[in-house]
Amino acid sequence: MRQARSKGKCESQREEGYTRPGAGEFDAVAEHYDYLMRTVPYQRWVEYVEALMARHNIKADRVLDLCCGTGRVGSELARRGYRVVGVDLSEQMVRHCALRDPPLPAAVMDACCLGLKDDCLDLVVSLYDSLNYILDPAGLQACFDGVARCLKPGGWFIFDMNTTLALASGLFAHSNRGSGEDLEYEWRPSYNPVTKICKVDMVFFWRGAGGPKKYTEVHYQRAYKIGELRRMLLRAGFGHLRFYHAYSFGKPNPWSDRIFAVASASR
Numbered sequence: 001m002r003q004a005r006s007k008g009k010c011e012s013q014r015e016e017g018y019t020r021p022g023a024g025e026f027d028a029v030a031e032h033y034d035y036l037m038r039t040v041p042y043q044r045w046v047e048y049v050e051a052l053m054a055r056h057n058i059k060a061d062r063v064l065d066l067c068c069g070t071g072r073v074g075s076e077l078a079r080r081g082y083r084v085v086g087v088d089l090s091e092q093m094v095r096h097c098a099l100r101d102p103p104l105p106a107a108v109m110d111a112c113c114l115g116l117k118d119d120c121l122d123l124v125v126s127l128y129d130s131l132n133y134i135l136d137p138a139g140l141q142a143c144f145d146g147v148a149r150c151l152k153p154g155g156w157f158i159f160d161m162n163t164t165l166a167l168a169s170g171l172f173a174h175s176n177r178g179s180g181e182d183l184e185y186e187w188r189p190s191y192n193p194v195t196k197i198c199k200v201d202m203v204f205f206w207r208g209a210g211g212p213k214k215y216t217e218v219h220y221q222r223a224y225k226i227g228e229l230r231r232m233l234l235r236a237g238f239g240h241l242r243f244y245h246a247y248s249f250g251k252p253n254p255w256s257d258r259i260f261a262v263a264s265a266s267r
């Protein structure tokens with residue numbers, strides 16, 4: 001990795017008036033993120049990524065876990081023998097990567113201005129709708145451009161995204177209030193079909209070690225149509241694009257709430 005925080009490109013983007021929303025999201029929840037995600041089948045997700053790799057004959061050694069969060073995906077990939085690093089915008093989330101088994105080397109970095117060496121990776125993976133957090137299409141294009149630059153020629157990019165259906169149909173409406181669990185929460189989503197942005201007001205009540213504590217976060221995700229993603233990926237120089245209904249080899253359909261994209265840096 002060239003540097004822990006990317007600077008030059010981001011600074012010039014700011015000068016051009018580009019701003020990245022979302023800073024601060026995940027900072028409060030970071031401490032309890034792994035507890036919150038304790039039932040998420042990360043191993044099965046990584047198995048699916050490996051199944052996609054086998055299907056597309058992808059061979060990888062050096063891997064980037066883009067928007068790695070607390071490092072669950074990256075650490076699982078490292079356990080399977082890949083040389084993995086992670087980057088994420090939230091310093092609070094990144095701190096947890098060092099505590100994983102195996103630990104995930106990770107840095108605080110904005111996916112929209114990646115400060116990694118050119119041509120240094122075989123595979124970039126970004127899971128759990130992380131890229132929906134990039135609200136500005138110009139930011140997502142900058143992210144795709146950066147990923148294409150960091151990949152070796154012929155390297156691959158695999159990511160998932162929540163679909164419009166997921167964001168518009170209240171997927172984020174969750175509450176376990178009254179459950180008596182250490183962490184109780186209530187999430188209230190509202191979707192704006194004009195901006196395609198889903199705002200989720202989250203309240204958490206922690207009663208475990210060091211508690212009790214109440215905190216709030218507001219998360220924003222944007223829905224991108226497959227056609228939009230296709231155009232952006234092609235513009236970034238990717239080829240061999242395939243989209244899948246999540247966790248299958250079937251095409252996305254009107255009921256897909258999550259899709260996976262597989263793209264080759266075929267420069």
Ligand SMILES: C[S@@+](CC[C@H](N)C(=O)[O-])C[C@H]1O[C@@H](n2cnc3c(N)ncnc32)[C@H](O)[C@@H]1O
Nearest residue numbers: 026067068069088089090110111127128130133
């Ligand atoms: C839902 S979490 C998923 C984390 C991890 N991929 C996982 O599977 O557990 C989304 C992550 O995306 C990160 N994120 C959002 N916008 C980002 C950006 N512009 N650059 C880097 N990371 C970002 C957040 O900080 C958060 O850790």
